[in-house]
Amino acid sequence: MKARVHVMLKNGVLDPQGEAVRHALGSLGFDGVEGVRQGKVIELDLAETDADKARANVTEMCEKLLANTVIESYSVEIA
C-alpha cells in the first residue's frame, strides 16, 4: 500500500525557500506569481494492506518524525 504525505509550513510561518523561488521566477520573467510556498512530499511504500491501519500508522509517523508540528502541518493520502 502506498501513502503520500505532504508537509507544509503553517500559514504565518515565514517560508524563505518559497520566497527565494518567487524571487527567482520573477527574475526569469515569470510575472503574476503572487506567492510561493515550498514543502516536502514523502512517498511511503507500506507492507500494511488495511487502509485505515495504514492511515493511523502514517499519521503517527508524521507526529513523531516526518513533521515538526510546531511550525508545519501535514496531510496524509492513502492510495
Added chain:
Amino acid sequence: MKARVHVMLKNGVLDPQGEAVRHALGSLGFDGVEGVRQGKVIELDLAETDADKARANVTEMCEKLLANTVIESYSVEIA
C-alpha cells in the same frame, strides 16, 4: 488561481534523504516500511485565471527552474 507542483527524483536515482527517513522510521519501531522517496512540493499563487495558460506557464517554470529534469520528474496540478 492556485497550482501545485510535485518534484520527485526519477526512479533509479538514489534518494539518500528518503533512505535516511526509512532508517529513522525503522529505529522508531515502525515496521513494514518498504521504501521511502522524498520530494518537493511547491504551491504557487498565480494571477492567471485561465487554467490552460496557467498550466503551460507552470510547466515552463518547472523546465526552467523548479525541477532538474536530468534527475527529477515533475507533475503539475491546477486548482
